[in-house]
Amino acid sequence: MDAQEPDISALASRLGMRGVRYRSFGNPPYRGERRPPPVQPNVVPPATMPAPAMVVPPAPPGMVAPPASPFMAPPPGPAPAWPAAAAPRPAAPAPWQPAPAPAPSFPLIAQALAAAATPQGQPFGGPAAEPAAPGTLPFLALRAAVGGAGG
Amino acid sequence: MPLLCLASPKGGVGKTSLASGLAHALHRTGRPVFAIDCDPQNALRLHLGLPITDPEGYLARLHLRPDWRACLRRTPAGPDLLPYGETDMRGALATSGLIEREPELLAGPVRAMLADPSAIVVVDTPPGASAALQILAPQAALVLAVLLADAASTALLPEIETGRFLGRGTLGTLVGPKLRVVLNQVDRHSRLSVSAAEGVAAHLGARLAGAISREEAVAEALACQRPVGAHAPYSTAARDIEDLAATVLREMPVAAPAPVAPAVTSSLFPWSRP
Numbered sequence: 001m002d003a004q005e006p007d008i009s010a011l012a013s014r015l016g017m018r019g020v021r022y023r024s025f026g027n028p029p030y031r032g033e034r035r036p037p038p039v040q041p042n043v044v045p046p047a048t049m050p051a052p053a054m055v056v057p058p059a060p061p062g063m064v065a066p067p068a069s070p071f072m073a074p075p076p077g078p079a080p081a082w083p084a085a086a087a088p089r090p091a092a093p094a095p096w097q098p099a100p101a102p103a104p105s106f107p108l109i110a111q112a113l114a115a116a117a118t119p120q121g122q123p124f125g126g127p128a129a130e131p132a133a134p135g136t137l138p139f140l141a142l143r144a145a146v147g148g149a150g151g
Numbered sequence: 152m153p154l155l156c157l158a159s160p161k162g163g164v165g166k167t168s169l170a171s172g173l174a175h176a177l178h179r180t181g182r183p184v185f186a187i188d189c190d191p192q193n194a195l196r197l198h199l200g201l202p203i204t205d206p207e208g209y210l211a212r213l214h215l216r217p218d219w220r221a222c223l224r225r226t227p228a229g230p231d232l233l234p235y236g237e238t239d240m241r242g243a244l245a246t247s248g249l250i251e252r253e254p255e256l257l258a259g260p261v262r263a264m265l266a267d268p269s270a271i272v273v274v275d276t277p278p279g280a281s282a283a284l285q286i287l288a289p290q291a292a293l294v295l296a297v298l299l300a301d302a303a304s305t306a307l308l309p310e311i312e313t314g315r316f317l318g319r320g321t322l323g324t325l326v327g328p329k330l331r332v333v334l335n336q337v338d339r340h341s342r343l344s345v346s347a348a349e350g351v352a353a354h355l356g357a358r359l360a361g362a363i364s365r366e367e368a369v370a371e372a373l374a375c376q377r378p379v380g381a382h383a384p385y386s387t388a389a390r391d392i393e394d395l396a397a398t399v400l401r402e403m404p405v406a407a408p409a410p411v412a413p414a415v416t417s418s419l420f421p422w423s424r425p
Binding site: 106 | 197202203204371373374375376
């Protein structure tokens with residue numbers, strides 16, 4: 001039995017577990033006619049994607065340069081010589097396609113935040129009165145990674 | 152005695168989500184379903200659609216000896232709910248001590264709900280050892296221990312097998328045969344999750360009552376204050392919970408709902424509002 005291709009049905013039948021369904025472990029059946037489109041391989045022509053060149057700075061006089069570590073990330077490559085491609089314009093939906101679903105709203109999230117903002121003593125200080133100065137926010141690296149603005 | 156207790160040796164396994172999903176699925180079979188929240192987190196009410204600003208409940212006010220019928224709430228999701236109520240750490244500890252000293256304060260309402268032979272009572276207990284589980288497990292037709300398909304949950308299997316979780320001796324003898332396990336948040340794209348699920352399934356055999364897929368719809372359902380079966384009825388998780396509800400009904404046969412007039416039902420069970 002392979003962990004990536006579990007044969008739970010065979011396992012269940014060997015163990016005599018009749019009546020218990022392990023739908024979770026198998027691929028979910030698609031209902032109705034809405035099958036996801038087949039995945040198109042994202043193939044980039046090799047001519048447009050040059051491999052980044054590893055630039056090793058020369059060792060100072062009298063010093064020996066350490067061998068390059070395989071775990072060291074290569075420095076960023078030079079800027080591409082060709083102009084950046086314009087962002088693709090979103091294609092207009094075909095008339096037979098259904099309208100995109102509206103963004104979901106999660107009422108409990110808003111209600112919980114509103115309830116938490118209601119003054120009830122708040123021994124832990126309650127919501128922040130004003131935004132903290134840049135650089136003092138917690139999880140700065142995470143914020144930068146997510147939002148790119150550092151707060 | 153169709154009392155169904157949801158328990159877990161550890162927290163954070165989605166026990167309350169599963170309790171709400173099961174209560175909703177069982178209610179859709181046409182049976183009267185009562186849900187009781189014995190967890191001081193008081194979260195079952197949110198899953199079933201009661202407002203977050205509603206602090207009322209039963210166990211949190213137990214020191215005042217309230218009439219439990221007055222605390223019973225009809226939820227938008229369908230089942231009647233006896234919420235825990237809003238409390239703090241000191242109140243939760245006091246309640247736990249009180250029902251340990253006077254178990255009838257909890258066992259009595261459950262027994263009254265079970266007087267209707269077609270009714271099903273779903274109880275959400277706090278994680279780990281709790282007075283509520285100790286009191287109700289002997290009355291239960293089934294105790295569902297909820298685990299995740301991961302290493303931490305698998306490491307707790309010995310807790311269940313040795314009786315350290317539900318008790319040894321007389322309690323273990325009473326409860327052991329009624330114990331079933333549910334694997335929650337099984338991720339079929341995760342090698343670890345599938346491997347753990349396979350191992351647990353092979354070990355437990357028929358004692359594994361079901362497995363629920365890990366799906367975003369479950370978390371979104373709470374954010375929308377609906378059971379997943381109402382929020383995303385065609386999701387895999389919702390259908391897994393339906394399967395689990397069918398298994399539960401097979402394991403603890405419940406009398407078909409009696410075709411009585413609502414007025415008669417109301418006089419017999421005045422807390423069961425139409």
